[in-house]
Amino acid sequence: MALCHSTIVSHGNTLPFSRFTKLHHLSSPFASLQLKRLESSSSLLPPSAAAASSAASFPYFPMDVENLRREFSGHGATFEDIGETCIAKLKLDNGSSANVMLTRGMVTSYKVKVWHGGKVELLHTWVEQEQEEEVVIRGGVSSAFNSSDYDEWRLQGITGDSSDCVKVELRRSDKINKEIEMKQIITLRGETLSIELCVTNESISPIKLEGCSLVSYLTVSTPEATYAVGLEGSDFVETKPFLPRYGIVEAEEKEEEERSGIGGEEESNYKQLDQEMSRIYTFAPRSFTVIDRGRRNSVVVGREGFEEVYMYSPGSRLESYTKSAYVCIGPSSLLNPISLEPGSVWSGFLHLHNPNS
Secondary structure, eight states, X not given: OBOXXXXXXXXXXXXXXXXXXXTTOOOXXXXXXXXXXXXXXXXXXXXXXXXXXXXXXSOOBOSOHHHHHHHHTTSSEEEEEOSSSEEEEEEOTTSOEEEEETTXXXXXXXEEEOTTSOEEEOBOEEEEEOSSSXXXXXXXXXXXXXXXXXXXXXXXXXXXXXXXXXXEEEEEEBTTTOOEEEEEEEEEOSSEEEEEEEEEEOSSSOEEEOSOEEEEEEEOSOGGGEEEESOTTOEEEEOOOOSOOSSOOHHHHHHHHHHTTOEEEOOOSEEEOOSOEEEEEEEOOSEEEEEETTTTEEEEEEEESOOEEEEEEOOTTSOTTSTTOEEEEEEEOSSSOEEEOTTOEEEEEEEEEOOOO
């Protein structure tokens, strides 16, 4: 059974990886709090309804801005209704912030303080009109799989506060038999944004996670000024781009197909991303650094659970400081699926760390 597809969905100074290893071990008072609320309200219900209520140990919250404000005031999050969905705006006292489109499970913004005292946006997001009236938001950070097979993301809860960290938990399941459940946990800490994708196989058959990815569009000044540091000696395979392309003519797309599948080993420890490239690194460090010399900032990209790293650069022939000025990097399982036995759980993480404050 294929859970995910190999097409990535468009929605949308190297540090030791030990800096990231404990970011996701957070206490979760939210679940016990909700159980107490359910138990206290069950006495007002008829016996059958009370039983159903007590069984709902993980309630979901409707995307109603006023309701969300009442429930989660004081947890370091504010909310904005944008019509189609709701945005949760996370903010810490140190100035770091992140925006999450709740029903899409997409992070559209991650801003951090840097050494010169200002703030910079690390993610690249833009708006496109696909059809006459349909407007879509692309970029940011999102998980990749076929959304049509699953319910929309539903808000499970928000914990934490602005002094330390804020954690948003979302869930979704497959529409047909509800036997595959996905959980996405987005955690904003002082200098790190972490996204966890957790999959539970509640069916009686094993499954394979094919093509799962957590893809981040990192905004840059120009590809010529952008470098990936720490990948020397990493094995890679050339592949066709999975992401939106601009100004690509048919002949160039054909050339990409001819290049696809070619393997190699990264020779540079300070790789300039000025050339158009689309690669899957099959053996790479658990963390490496992307440096933008044009904006004089950097971001450390870390991963857990995933064995591969996907990297895409549109190259220097596209206009700089525009919607094309980005590189796309994220952990993936594009080549080697992840096996998941009945009743088992798999988790994969993407960490974006700011070393510039």
